[in-house]
Amino acid sequence: MGVGIEVTNLNAWYGANHTLQDINLPIPANHATALIGPSGCGKSTFVRCLNRMHETNPIARVTGSVRIGEIDIYANASPVEIRRRVGMVFQRPNPFPTMSIYDNVCSGLKLNGYSNRKQLDEIVERSLRHAALWDEVKDDLKKKSGASLSGGQQQRMCIARALAVDPEVLLMDEPASALDPVSTSKIEDLIFQLKSQYTIVIVTHNMQQAARVAEKTGFFLNGRMVEFDSTHKIFTNPSDKRTEDYITGRFG
Amino acid sequence: MRSNKMHDRMRTVADGAATGLAVLATILVVAPLIAVFVYLIYKGASSLNVDFFTKIPKPVGESGGGMANSIVGSAVLLSIASVLGIPLGIGGGIYLAEFGRGTRLANAIRFTADVLNGVPSIVMGIAAYSLVVVPMKHFSAFAGGVALAIMMVPTVTRTTEEMLLMVPNSIREAALGLGVPNWRSVLSITLKTASPGVITGCMLAFARVAGETAPLLFTALGNQFWSVNMNREIAALPLQIYIYALSPYDDQHRLAWAGALVLIVLIVLAVSLVRYVASRGILKGAS
Secondary structure (H helix, E strand, O other), X not given: OOOOEEEEEEEEEEOOEEEEEEEEEEEOOOOEEEEEOOOOOOHHHHHHHHOOOHHHOXXXXXXXXXXXXXXXXXXXXXXXXXXXXXXXXXXXXXXXXXXXXXXXXXXXXXXXXXXXXXXXXXXXXXXXXXXXXXXXXXXXXXOEEHHHOOHHHHHHHHHHHHHHOOOOEEEEEOOOOOOOHHHHHHHHHHHHHHOOOOEEEEEOOOHHHHHHHOOEEEEEEOOEXXXXXXXXXXHHOOOOHHHHHHHOOOOO | OOOOHHHHHHHHHHHHXXXXXXXXXXXHHHHHHHHHHHHHHHHHHHHOOHHHHHOOEXXXXXXOXXXXXXXXXXXXXXXXXXXXXXXXXXXXXXXXXXXXXXXXXXXXXXXXXXXXXXXXXXXXXXXXXXXXXXXXXXXXXXXXXXXXXXXHHHHHHHHHHHHHHOOOHHHHHHHHHOOOOHHHHHHHHHHHHOHHHHHHHHHHHHHHHHOOOHHHHOOOEOOOOOOOOOOOOEOOHHHHHHHHHHOOOHHHHHHHHHHHHHHHHHHHHHHHHHHHHHHHOOOEXXX
């Protein structure tokens, strides 16, 4: 089951670059929340702060608090533990090239010392079914490398890989931007189904995509969150002039 | 667009010329290798017989005998060198690429490795002599192995580093994003992804030291008799070739040629075997 996220006074830096400034945001559990905004506005940095991936860059720094469920992830929590509870899907599919499809999907479990074959088989099948990929790959799970799949299949495999560790939150950083329209619509269908069980945060450049999959939308600009409201309100009657300018295509 | 026959012809000619030059360059590169190999077969093959692989050298003046002890000795020396040098080298490469990136210590290590790579092999022999032979007060297979290991480390370290740096960052992020601890991600994901290149680096280092004579002169010393004792002087193919090539007897010259042929064939076999074994685990479509 998903949990809600409460972001309070979040600030983030890359070196001297203040990329996120005083972000406050409540993300509801078991819903999809879209983050939109022009390139470089900080939305990717923001999601990377939600699973402490931001700090893997040596020049990066974060202050503020992020509460996921009952845990404050920046106060005495281990980043490794957090990342098991908060799955991430990246902009470009990033399968492990040396692993089979099967090993890719259960890599998160295997690398954490999980080795019950029967349970792994079940989890792999369930995750692949969840990611709407099972029927396409079930015959060569262990024969084919994950890297041999098409781009859209790879991305769905990466989603299955993230789901296999049974996270509570799923972060998606422009998950469909490198994919063709057919694969994109498959991913969107998937988000629609997954949000009943997971809290989903999706970064997207594509405003139609935000409108299709998300109940809530946040608009980012120059490292600040300009507006956060129901998707319907953002796209029909935004309260901020800058949001309106962006969604009507006047800039960005 | 205007069709221009003359222009098209020029392109075809230029294309042909470029291809021709590339082929010529390839031939020039491969020719010496083939020449050396053919000459070795011509000079050495006639002295190859069962005795060569089963007998130890005969005393000076007697004809016949073989290099069985040298072949085994080389295998022992190279095993010691690989066991010491490869893990150390790979560990160093991992540190440079994954943990120490940009730190002063890493820069110092990288610089040292590059300098060490250029140090003449005889100097490595002297180093191993003063580090191992002098304290132990006698020559030994172990000292020879240490000398060869020191020579392997810089090559293995630098290729490991280069190969790890070629692994895209997105792969590291994928592992970290799944809640895999960093050390586990480095060993099971990054190093594994880079393993074909790392193995090639190890094989290069192995093949290079397999033919080294100078570092063994005053470490392993050589041995006319059977010995696989790590603590005693041991024979090695390059050493035996060196001794026979300098001798005044035709019979021993022929044995030296045969030894050189066997050395090259064994290196090729060892490298091919490792590559074959390493490639078996790779799946269809893996890049």
